[in-house]
Amino acid sequence: xxxxxxxxxxxxxxxxxxxxxxxxxxxxxxxxxxxxxxxxxxxxxxxxxxxxxxxxxxxxxxxxxxxxxxxxxxxxxxxxxxxxxxxxxxxxxxxxxxxxxxxxxxxxxxxxxxxxxxxxxxxxxxxxxxxxxxxxx
Ligand code: FES
Numbered sequence: 001x002x003x004x005x006x007x008x009x010x011x012x013x014x015x016x017x018x019x020x021x022x023x024x025x026x027x028x029x030x031x032x033x034x035x036x037x038x039x040x041x042x043x044x045x046x047x048x049x050x051x052x053x054x055x056x057x058x059x060x061x062x063x064x065x066x067x068x069x070x071x072x073x074x075x076x077x078x079x080x081x082x083x084x085x086x087x088x089x090x091x092x093x094x095x096x097x098x099x100x101x102x103x104x105x106x107x108x109x110x111x112x113x114x115x116x117x118x119x120x121x122x123x124x125x126x127x128x129x130x131x132x133x134x135x136x137x
Pocket of ligand 1: 078097099
């Protein structure tokens with residue numbers, strides 16, 4: 001009987017490990033890959049504006065085209081409680097509808113309750129292709 005119990009655990013352990021590492025990869029030592037947004041057609045993305053909202057997995061972000069033809073991206077997740085921010089071009093600010101937080105164009109806090117600035121994201125621009133990575137600068 002004792003031998004059967006030992007065999008049972010031996011048989012179940014790899015299955016349990018696979019299930020747990022699938023649900024929670026860091027336990028298996030695997031790094032999660034950062035979400036990316038890639039476009040090779042910036043003109044279509046921006047449509048004459050200097051900004052475009054984009055998706056990084058299930059998160060929203062904004063990509064700005066600057067006057068010197070470089071790009072800058074920021075998370076649109078409010079640092080207070082994670083609501084999605086709205087870009088108000090006329091005010092040059094991000095507004096949060098959840099609790100009234102406001103952020104300036106550079107991501108700094110303009111009005112509480114948030115206390116932390118917006119996350120600036122990694123942008124690569126190579127040979128006309130723009131890649132935004134959900135990885136803070
Ligand atoms: S979640 Fe944005 S102000 Fe609270």
